[in-house]
Amino acid sequence: MSLDYNFVELDKAVHDRAVFDCGEVELNTFIKTQAARHMEVGISRTMVLPASVTPNGGKYSICAFYTIAPSSILRETLPAAIAKKLPHYPVPVFLLAQMAVHTECQGQGLGKVTLIKALEYLWEINAYMRAVAVIVDCLNTRAEQFYAKYGFEVLCHHNGRTRMFISMKTVAQLFS
Numbered sequence: 001m002s003l004d005y006n007f008v009e010l011d012k013a014v015h016d017r018a019v020f021d022c023g024e025v026e027l028n029t030f031i032k033t034q035a036a037r038h039m040e041v042g043i044s045r046t047m048v049l050p051a052s053v054t055p056n057g058g059k060y061s062i063c064a065f066y067t068i069a070p071s072s073i074l075r076e077t078l079p080a081a082i083a084k085k086l087p088h089y090p091v092p093v094f095l096l097a098q099m100a101v102h103t104e105c106q107g108q109g110l111g112k113v114t115l116i117k118a119l120e121y122l123w124e125i126n127a128y129m130r131a132v133a134v135i136v137d138c139l140n141t142r143a144e145q146f147y148a149k150y151g152f153e154v155l156c157h158h159n160g161r162t163r164m165f166i167s168m169k170t171v172a173q174l175f176s
């Protein structure tokens with residue numbers, strides 16, 4: 001697949017969800033059957049990186065995608081240094097709900113690019129609607145290792161997943 005790095009909102013009329021394969025059934029199913037519906041009902045937003053050429057005039061293949069949603073977290077689950085300045089009711093965070101790279105594109109730095117694009121997008125949103133951190137619920141230990149590489153720290157266990165976070169202050173250092 002040939003690439004540019006312009007992520008756009010998922011459009012099922014334009015993007016070929018059916019052939020996306022990142023090697024994880026849960027994420028493949030999400031992009032194929034749930035991502036567009038979740039956008040329609042206002043649960044989350046999915047941004048995709050389309051291939052720059054269409055095969056025989058068809059839909060664009062999806063090289064990578066990320067899905068974001070607003071969420072909240074109890075201050076007690078955050079590290080003391082962050083928690084001590086926060087109120088005793090749930091505080092806003094951004095949830096990086098899904099992120100995946102097509103198997104054909106893995107191992108070429110696109111996972112890193114996708115994560116940076118997601119954080120950059122959330123940083124832009126933060127200018128209008130504040131959050132204290134970005135959280136992610138890791139599918140497996142390999143995902144944990146991937147996010148740890150980019151500064152995410154383990155927060156707690158949530159619904160059988162390891163929840164990791166990166167503070168918005170750290171994200172700010174990347175983009176401001």
Ligand SMILES: CC(C)(COP(=O)(O)OP(=O)(O)OC[C@H]1O[C@@H](n2cnc3c(N)ncnc32)[C@H](O)[C@@H]1OP(=O)(O)O)[C@@H](O)C(=O)NCCC(=O)NCCS
Pocket residue numbers: 022023024027098099100101102105106107108109110111112113136137138139140142143145146149
């Ligand atoms: C995890 C995933 C997004 C990584 O994408 P990728 O394009 O292969 O990653 P990159 O090529 O950008 O790799 C960036 C760095 O992370 C490392 N890395 C990649 N996958 C990793 C993994 N699973 N575990 C640990 N480190 C990983 C690479 O070695 C590389 O490090 P380097 O820069 O020091 O060489 C991709 O493998 C994927 O889509 N997996 C299936 C879906 C998934 O698990 N998503 C996360 C759900 S929470």
